[in-house]
Amino acid sequence: MSSYRTVGTIVLTGATSGIGAAAAGLLTRRTRRLVVHGPEPEHEVKQLIADVREQGDAEVSYIQADFDELAAVDTLATQVGELTDEVDVLINNAGRPGPERRRLSADGNEATLQTNYLAAVLLTELLMPRVLRAAGRVVHVASATHASAVLPLDDINLERHPYSPTTAYARSKLAMIAHAQWLATEAPAPRPSVVSISPGVIATRLLHAMYGPVGEPIEHGARNIVQAALSADVHSGAYLDDGIPTQPSETACDPYFQRELHEVTRKLLHGG
Secondary structure, three states: OOOOOOEEEEEEOOOOOHHHHHHHHHHOOOEEEEEEEEOOOHHHHHHHHHHHHHOOOOEEEEEEOOOOOHHHHHHHHHHHHHHOOOOOEEEEOOOOOOOOOOOEOOOOOEHHHHHHHHHHHHHHHHHHHHHHHOOOEEEEEOOHHHHHOOOOHHHOOOOOOOOOHHHHHHHHHHHHHHHHHHHHHOOOOOOOEEEEEEOOOEOOHHHHHHHOOOOEOHHHHHHHHHHHHHOOOOOOOOEEEOOEEOOOOHHHHOHHHHHHHHHHHHHHHHOO
């Protein structure tokens, strides 16, 4: 990690389990302030946060927010703003497996789409002034499963299309990568540096819940997140699959799909 830059502030969502927790420990060595997020009340992750602090010299703050409610994303962004005026790196890592049966969030969206995608887009939007002020980077942690996904934009909440946990997850990750591509190339200027990644096939509870006991060690995926966040060799618009620059799916790269997804997303988040 010696070739990676050191920055002022990193915000990492989904930091209380799996590769997020492992990445948090690595990132404490490369930032002066680390803001970590999870859905659990702080007293439930007190020891985990203490362990993260012991791995580096960063000032570590924990913010609780349950992305099943978009109002919690607003609260998270407000609390980040109370801690810092600049965000050098925003890592949207929070994610969940698709539930066995289709379920709606508190806001009426398909639950997997909201936690994995809509919350990330909203948080990115709310923190964008701070990211731009730092000439910062946004990292979307996605999945190679996006390549098999077909996301019907006229039925993004899957009211009419067949539902399965794995397809719901893959569709949410396709949306993440397409959004990253749009943000890097199509969004109005000024734009941040934007990177999307598949951290690899990692042995997390999330993976096991959907695909069984397979995958590389968690630390492997954590190192891939750190690479995407801090390597100067990674350019805006890149998609890294297990640390290797790769072309994402044709759909994710389609400017028309990106623009249509942006419009559908805007309506879900802001109405109209």
